[in-house]
Amino acid sequence: xxxxxxxxxxxxxxxxxxxxxxxxxxxxxxxxxxxxxxxxxxxxxxxxxxxxxxxxxxxxxxxxxxxxxxxxxxxxxxxxxxxxxxxxxxxxxxxxxxxxxxxxxxxxxxxxxxxxxxxxxxxxxxxxxxxxxxxxxxxxxxxxxxxxxxxxxxxxxxxxxxxxxxxxxxxxxxxxxxxxxxxxxxxxxxxxxxxxxxxxxxxxxxxxxxxxxxxxxxxxxxxxxxxxxxxxxxxxxxxxxxxxxxxxxxxxxxxxxxxxxxxxxxxxxxxxxxxxxxxxxxxxxxxxxxxxxxxx
Numbered sequence: 633x634x635x636x637x638x639x640x641x642x643x644x645x646x647x648x649x650x651x652x653x654x655x656x657x658x659x660x661x662x663x664x665x666x667x668x669x670x671x672x673x674x675x676x677x678x679x680x681x682x683x684x685x686x687x688x689x690x691x692x693x694x695x696x697x698x699x700x701x702x703x704x705x706x707x708x709x710x711x712x713x714x715x716x717x718x719x720x721x722x723x724x725x726x727x728x729x730x731x732x733x734x735x736x737x738x739x740x741x742x743x744x745x746x747x748x749x750x751x752x753x754x755x756x757x758x759x760x761x762x763x764x765x766x767x768x769x770x771x772x773x774x775x776x777x778x779x780x781x782x783x784x785x786x787x788x789x790x791x792x793x794x795x796x797x798x799x800x801x802x803x804x805x806x807x808x809x810x811x812x813x814x815x816x817x818x819x820x821x822x823x824x825x826x827x828x829x830x831x832x833x834x835x836x837x838x839x840x841x842x843x844x845x846x847x848x849x850x851x852x853x854x855x856x857x858x859x860x861x862x863x864x865x866x867x868x869x870x871x872x873x874x875x876x877x878x879x880x881x882x883x884x885x886x887x888x889x890x891x892x893x894x895x896x897x898x899x900x901x902x903x904x905x906x907x908x909x910x911x912x913x914x915x916x917x918x919x920x921x922x923x924x925x926x927x928x
Contacts, residue, residue, distance in 0.1 A: 633679050640722050642715035646700040650691040654682030659911055660723045663690045664735025668773045670697030670821055672808040677891055680899040691719055695823035705825035709835040713742045720748035728910045730902060732891060733757050741836055744844035751910040752852045753902060756860050756888050758871040759841035765861030773827050779819035783807055786818055797893055845874040851909035852878040855901055857886035
């Protein structure tokens with residue numbers, strides 16, 4: 633199944649890039665990656681969604697992948713969600729949002745500010761985050777600002793960060809998250825200013841996210857990695873208490889990078905929830921049997 637590349641103008645003159653799979657008339661599902669990733673993080677899940685009868689759209693967040701960088705380097709939450717609302721307007725209602733880490737927080741802020749969504753899936757992210765786990769992620773993302781001499785060197789760096797994940801045989805996936813500078817070095821395919829302290833301060837704070845969560849009036853699912861150090865079981869349970877119509881899954885064998893750790897089980901969970909809570913009732917459910925991993 634081949635993806636269709638889409639360019640969408642943002643509100644600030646910047647251009648956002650996305651890929652779409654499946655029937656454009658089917659219910660749309662927007663997939664938003666975590667900080668420092670690109671739309672390619674969702675390839676297998678997006679194809680699975682399309683096969684299950686959804687119009688799957690994987691977007692490069694502002695400053696990531698092939699979406700343009702903000703000239704002034706300010707990636708505040710309000711500005712980014714305003715741009716992402718343009719994507720929602722492009723695809724129209726109904727819409728579901730699947731957001732990992734930063735993509736999940738932006739989805740929460742997007743719904744709070746503009747309410748364009750009919751369902752929300754948060755992937756290992758919630759208003760209450762564990763400080764040590766967040767710092768570990770940020771340290772990795774801010775490390776090696778001058779990049780890598782080779783793709784293999786970058787692969788070694790990622791492997792050291794994810795010691796519990798089986799190392800892939802090919803570096804093809806990793807290459808999509810890198811770009812080669814004119815001096816030959818490989819750097820991450822995102823604007824490093826996204827992770828600057830000033831940008832972090834411009835994002836919503838925990839109390840803001842708690843307010844956004846309590847205001848949700850749509851079905852929501854939190855998928856937590858069983859071994860996550862970013863979201864604790866207590867943090868997940870707090871989210872459930874905040875959101876009246878919410879569900880919670882602890883996905884076995886996964887850490888913070890849930891979709892990359894156990895993609896098949898993750899995709900099954902997403903489809904099972906969407907089939908029940910998002911797909912129009914008149915449309916027959918499509919997709920393969922639900923993994924028992926989703927029945928927590």
